[in-house]
Amino acid sequence: MNIQNTQVPTEWDRKGLPAWSFFSPEMLEAEKEQLFRRHWQVVCHVNDVPEPGDFVASDLVGERALVVRGRDMKVRSFHNLCRHRGSRVVAEESGNCKSAIICPFHGWAYNLDGTLRGAAQPQSLPDLDPVEMGLKPVEMEIWQGFVFVRFKEGPQPSVAEIMARFDDELAQYDLENLVPAEDVFWAGEIEANWKCVRDVDNEGYHVAMAHPGLHDLFGTNYHDEPFTHGTSRSLGQFREGKHRLWSVENYRKILQPPERLDDDHKAAWLYVGVFPNLVFGLYPDSVIFYHEFPVENGRTIQRGSVYRHKDEDRRMRLARYLSMRIDRITSKEDEQLIEWTWEAAFSSGFDGIVLSDLEYGVRSYHDILRGIFPVLDGDEPPEGTLLRENERRLKEAAR
Ligand code: FES
Ligand SMILES: [Fe+2]
Structure with missing residues (x-):
């Protein structure tokens, strides 16, 4: 040995x-x-969410991450947590939510950029600010195509800094352009x-x-x-x-x-x-x-x-x-x-x-x-x- x-x-x-x-x-x-x-946690690769409305959700230690591709093709990360009463806004681990994220509890609707599009039966509620009452963003960094999130501020530098010593070696794997195999x-x-x-x-x-x-x-x-x-x-x-x-x-x-x-x-x-x-x-x-x-x-x-x-x-x-x-x-x-x-x-x-x-x-x-x-x-x-x-x-x- x-x-x-x-x-x-x-x-x-x-x-x-x-x-x-x-x-x-x-x-x-x-x-x-x-x-x-x-500490930074990987959720998926940007090519797991290639189209607008595509999402990946992942739970860890009581937190729920939601990565969504917007209509503007930007990838964003949120808490998978409805601002009404805390339900998950997506129930599946991955999929496409078309043009809006609709909470399965009472039907509040969020735009793909996280802003609140509207509550169900809005006359029953006070005026809700779309940004303030939008899905809460989670700190995110995309490193070589991989989407990392961090739920709370931490001691680590950016993912790019952590991984810098591998830059030359990993360049040959063309990580940014990978696509999911399954x-x-x-x-x-x-x-x-x-x-x-x-x-x-x-x-x-x-x-x-x-x-x-x-x-x-x-x-x-x-x-x-x-x-x-x-x-x-x-x-x-x-x-x-x-x-x-x-x-x-x-x-x-x-x-x-x-x-x-x-x-x-x-x-x-x-x-x-x-x-x-x-x-x-x-x-x-x-x-x-x-x-x-x-x-x-x-x-x-x-x-x-x-x-x-x-x-x-x-x-x-x-x-x-x-x-x-x-x-x-x-x-x-x-x-x-x-x-x-x-x-x-x-x-x-x-x-x-x-x-x-x-x-x-x-x-x-x-x-x-x-x-x-x-x-x-x-x-x-x-x-x-x-x-x-x-x-x-x-x-x-x-x-
Ligand atoms: S908890 Fe989401 S709409 Fe009520
Ligand atoms: Fe082993």
Whole structure:
């Protein structure tokens, strides 16, 4: 197992996060607020909403995002929240709302730019200002075609700044012009704390043992780079020789890497992790993203989407089908590992974890969490006082 992890210091603390941080309801609420509402969250790609009236809606940690393309072709983001009594204004995850967004509760109508067009039975209401009573905008940034939102002001710079170190490398994937490969976003529920998902995802040590498909594809050519400034990078270059698995062998045979990719990326899968919960997978045949959100401790939603290039021919489509197949099996394998690590913490025999150098990505991710939540250094939860204690520790560290 020759998987490498670059940038590992000679001495480092191999412990994971304290067990309580996976169960504490207070911790989870703090994470929802400080991480999920205050950091950029991807919703879709602009080409998921190509026509006026097209929309994508996505819920996370009690917030509801709604991305809509206007008649002026502008993409805007709102809270999916009617100004009358808070109903969702669109019920589906995606679709087209024609020329107006009509709330399914009492029928208030909003223009595609979010302004209020009119209430049902307006004579029963006072005069309503169309802008003031329009759908509430959510902070939005479109990065390389991907629509990101942020529900509350946060510590991160713009998505473009966060991703700047990948500008040159990602330019060859022409992200702006991707189109959705499928009609729907996939989503599933995992029985674990959300951090268990990240902990499995942030290291390649398990690839050789737990992912026969990926191991057959990469062999020993898989490299992880830990989190630096909020992003991580992993590159798996395809190994030479015959492959054992049918799907991998055929994927290699069928895939004709596009001209736009340089030699390092022609026969490779590149993963870019974005703190706190997003991963882009950049393949010669397609681009994917997936991310997860906590519902409660022990319930996490994972959601994702697959994109292709417009000029995809039949051969590339088949290659994409095969890469998706390898990917789907890998996700299933991960899901099992995630749930086992979650279960372990309930066992009387569980005594914490020991990280290998090849799992330094897990540590580097935990270190960002510790920067935001210094209370994670404690073996016992500061029960009932987590937020106050955390505030105190942050102030102390800033002195
Ligand atoms: S809640 Fe939307 S119209 Fe009443
Ligand atoms: Fe995995």
